[in-house]
Amino acid sequence: MKLQGGQAMQTFGRDTPMDRPNPGGRAAIFVPHPEATAVVSAAVNNGSGMVGFGNADGTVTVYFENNRFRDPGLHQWQSKVFKAYGRMVERAPTTNKLSCDASNLLQVGFIEGGEILVRDMELLAQWLQRSDAADSMPESAEIHAGR
Numbered sequence: 001m002k003l004q005g006g007q008a009m010q011t012f013g014r015d016t017p018m019d020r021p022n023p024g025g026r027a028a029i030f031v032p033h034p035e036a037t038a039v040v041s042a043a044v045n046n047g048s049g050m051v052g053f054g055n056a057d058g059t060v061t062v063y064f065e066n067n068r069f070r071d072p073g074l075h076q077w078q079s080k081v082f083k084a085y086g087r088m089v090e091r092a093p094t095t096n097k098l099s100c101d102a103s104n105l106l107q108v109g110f111i112e113g114g115e116i117l118v119r120d121m122e123l124l125a126q127w128l129q130r131s132d133a134a135d136s137m138p139e140s141a142e143i144h145a146g147r
Contacts, residue, residue, distance in 0.1 A: 015028075027053055028053060029050065029108050031123055032044055037104055044131075050063070051084045059101055062097065063087050063094065065096060066080070066096070067080060108124045109141075114145030119141070
């Protein structure tokens with residue numbers, strides 16, 4: 001989804017990867033919709049990095065990292081995204097996972113292995129501002145792990 005002129009446009013579909021990727025595979029990067037349900041809003045905060053994939057029933061499975069314990073190594077938004085992606089592709093046990101209706105999320109980009117491509121820096125910036133994490137905003141739309 002993308003907000004334009006106060007109206008939501010659905011972009012979940014062809015562009016959103018379906019099924020959990022294997023290590024190195026492609027996943028979507030999301031931010032919560034400003035009007036997400038209370039359950040989704042309560043789960044993600046502090047500029048959470050959110051990655052996931054679409055399900056056949058129209059829901060989305062999302063893994064997230066919100067740096068609840070304030071680890072300095074996870075301050076940057078992209079570090080949270082890489083952490084959440086690692087959990088997802090390695091199928092690591094976690095409580096930082098949810099499935100929700102796609103209308104609760106806005107897709108802002110993709111992650112594939114060690115590379116992130118943010119397609120909507122404006123929506124990402126809005127999310128980070130709303131969650132009091134604007135200082136974790138990446139400098140570039142293209143991000144490579146370890147750089």
